[in-house]
Amino acid sequence: MxxxxxxxxxxxxxxxxxxxxxxxxxxxxxxxxxxxxxxxxxxxxxxxxxxxxxxxxxxxxxxxxxxxxxxxxxxxxxxxxxxxxxxxxxxxxxxxxxxxxxxxxxxxxxxxxxxxxxxxxxxxxxxxxxxxxxxxxxxDPSSLSAERQGRFLIDVARAHAQRRNVAGVVETLSRAVEVAPEQAPAHPLVQRLVTDMLRSDQADEPGLRELADRLGLS
Missing domain, CATH: 1.25.40 (Serine Threonine Protein Phosphatase 5, Tetratricopeptide repeat)
Structure with missing residues (x-):
């Protein structure tokens, strides 16, 4: 509207x-x-x-x-x-x-x-x-807004997820939360990625539970 x-x-x-x-x-x-x-x-x-x-x-x-x-x-x-x-x-x-x-x-x-x-x-x-x-x-997205940097990192995390690289997802999403703390935690794609990893056979990946706690998903 x-x-x-x-x-x-x-x-x-x-x-x-x-x-x-x-x-x-x-x-x-x-x-x-x-x-x-x-x-x-x-x-x-x-x-x-x-x-x-x-x-x-x-x-x-x-x-x-x-x-x-x-x-x-x-x-x-x-x-x-x-x-x-x-x-x-x-x-x-x-x-x-x-x-x-x-x-x-x-x-x-x-x-x-x-x-x-x-x-x-x-x-x-x-x-x-x-x-x-x-x-x-x-x-190097550092010259752009926090919103654009955050969305870029979310996309990079999605690419890692497509390769089942949970460590890469955790590391990249953690950076996204730091760069865009108001955007990333509530973003549906972020919540979906973390939820899917928690349900996968890689749920014990170091750092995943900590990230889920930060996002309120544990």
């Missing part, structure tokens, strides 16, 4: 960038609700509306346009469409290369680093743990 009202207010102001930024937020809402068709439609429509300004090299437009394509990549990955996901990542990567630096226009945190984080996220969604972990090894 908040995102929808923000878009309506942006429309009344005639600010195309604000409208697209509102669509970006609404895309995140639709993804959280697993309404992937709506997420894809919302992001794609906004990206088309910004395309001319992005192609002209306007930094703010490039940032929002690139961020929308990152979300389209995640949506495609969640629909198990690897080709579309990596095509969208390539578009976002080219936009980030044109910017040349990490920016935070309209709170999108768009730039080369955020593209690298999404490359990890897409690989995880597609079940390619090896690709995700190789990519993560070359990423």
């Amino acid at each position: 908040a995102a929808d009202r923000a878009i309506s207010a942006a429309e009344r102001s005639g600010d195309t960038l604000l409208m697209a930024e509102g669509a970006f937020r609404l895309t995140l809402v639709f993804q959280a609700a697993r309404r992937l068709d709506r997420a894809q439609q919302t992001a794609a429509t906004a990206a088309v509306a910004l395309e001319d300004r992005a192609e002209a090299g306007e930094p703010e437009a490039l940032s929002i346009w690139g961020a929308l394509h990152l979300q389209l990549a995640v949506v495609a990955a969640r629909r198990n469409d690897a080709e579309a996901a990596y095509d969208e990542l390539a578009i976002a990567r080219r936009a980030a290369e044109r910017l040349g630096v990490d920016r935070n226009d309209y709170n999108t945190e768009f730039g080369p680093t955020n593209v690298a984080l999404h490359e990890v996220a897409v690989a995880v969604e597609l079940g390619d743990a090896g690709r995700a972990l190789r990519g993560a090894a070359n990423v």
